[in-house]
Amino acid sequence: MDQPIETSPVYPPPPATPSKIELDPPLPPTSTYQPSRQQILLGRVQTVALCWAVFLAGWNDGTVGPLLPRIQEVYHLGYLIVSLLFVCASIGSITGAVVTISLTQRFGFGKLLLFGPVFQIIGYSLQAAALPFPVFGLACFLNGIGVSILDAQANGYVAAFSRNPEAKMGYVQAAYGAGIFAAPLVSTQFAQLQHWSFHYLVSLGLTLSNMGILFVVFRGKTQDECLAQLGQAEVTKGSSEKSHMRQVLSIKALHVLALFLFMHVGVGVAIAGWTVTFMVDVRGGGPSSGYIAAGFAGGVTLGRIALIWVNQKIGNNRGVYVYSIIAIGLQLVVWLVPSLIGGAISVAFIGLLTGPIYPLALNRAAKMFPPWLLTASMSWMAAMATCGGAFVPFVAGGISSRVGIKSVEPVILAMMIAMLGLWVLVPKKI
Numbered sequence: 001m002d003q004p005i006e007t008s009p010v011y012p013p014p015p016a017t018p019s020k021i022e023l024d025p026p027l028p029p030t031s032t033y034q035p036s037r038q039q040i041l042l043g044r045v046q047t048v049a050l051c052w053a054v055f056l057a058g059w060n061d062g063t064v065g066p067l068l069p070r071i072q073e074v075y076h077l078g079y080l081i082v083s084l085l086f087v088c089a090s091i092g093s094i095t096g097a098v099v100t101i102s103l104t105q106r107f108g109f110g111k112l113l114l115f116g117p118v119f120q121i122i123g124y125s126l127q128a129a130a131l132p133f134p135v136f137g138l139a140c141f142l143n144g145i146g147v148s149i150l151d152a153q154a155n156g157y158v159a160a161f162s163r164n165p166e167a168k169m170g171y172v173q174a175a176y177g178a179g180i181f182a183a184p185l186v187s188t189q190f191a192q193l194q195h196w197s198f199h200y201l202v203s204l205g206l207t208l209s210n211m212g213i214l215f216v217v218f219r220g221k222t223q224d225e226c227l228a229q230l231g232q233a234e235v236t237k238g239s240s241e242k243s244h245m246r247q248v249l250s251i252k253a254l255h256v257l258a259l260f261l262f263m264h265v266g267v268g269v270a271i272a273g274w275t276v277t278f279m280v281d282v283r284g285g286g287p288s289s290g291y292i293a294a295g296f297a298g299g300v301t302l303g304r305i306a307l308i309w310v311n312q313k314i315g316n317n318r319g320v321y322v323y324s325i326i327a328i329g330l331q332l333v334v335w336l337v338p339s340l341i342g343g344a345i346s347v348a349f350i351g352l353l354t355g356p357i358y359p360l361a362l363n364r365a366a367k368m369f370p371p372w373l374l375t376a377s378m379s380w381m382a383a384m385a386t387c388g389g390a391f392v393p394f395v396a397g398g399i400s401s402r403v404g405i406k407s408v409e410p411v412i413l414a415m416m417i418a419m420l421g422l423w424v425l426v427p428k429k430i
Helices: 037-075 084-107 109-128 133-159 165-190 196-218 223-228 244-249 252-281 287-306 308-314 316-336 340-354 357-368 371-403 405-425
Strands: none
Touching (some): 037 133, 037 196, 133 165, 133 223, 165 357
């Protein structure tokens, strides 16, 4: 019998070896840009210059509280009428916001930085002369315009930083707290002098120095030009044909966040302003009670720096809840515990805990809104915040003129609770 022929198994031919190996398209590279030492140094110089500008915004806001009793004495005013100074500052802030939103795109960041202090120079000159009360109110209006312009430009610029913007925002806002801390230390001394209005000569000198520093550092350049010096790319521009004003006002989330800051800053100004009068008239404190406002401001400054690591641990959203709830408890101590020292300590800790809230809200805004609308959005929020800084103290003063200064603390407490409720409505993104 024939044996079966063995055949080799047939395998499919091996694939042809390609002459060149085809690789997948490379993924977009992550940014590995590292700024030079000179650019890092310039960024720090710019940050310090903006910190000085925001320091003077805090200086302006921290001046009024300790001087209120003396202003009432000199002009023979009650609580309600003297509270109009806050209203004048508020209207000035809204005017400054309109100027910022309308003119930033046309004239640029650097020119408006130099335009803002002009209003403050005029305002402080009028206040130093101790002219009649209506003129004093006009000066507050002019100062409000200048502070609003500077604050919006500084916050919008810092939010545009590509390296550590949240930490730098904390430093800039800490500078504001340092301003409201330093101003009462000086204005409390002038409140006891015959020429009390000469305090505004100090403010005038500081404003002139601020104008000079901003000119040397930024040279009137646009924001894109200044950021390009740090190695950052130009901010993407929107394609909408609407004006900046219409685009900003059409963002619903912006108005919720602005209303939250309205209440937050209003509470802070009311504490710094009317708590001094409360401690003098109700707790029996003397002229040195003006330092309680400095304690509150010192707490704000310290909180904005010392609690940065806490914010990173618990998150921005949760941080606002935790800080607000504890601060409400301390406000109950100020209102209900009849102790001058205990109240002063509680006020300082309220400042410590509420201090980080403003920069946390701005950091939330920087993540929510388009980059090309960020400065305009910051301006609107700053204007509403300043309005709160006028409205809440004005309401507190009006109620105090009817039912007594004892009512100021429960009014502040109610506003703090309303502020916490508004934060619940702020969206995490849009």
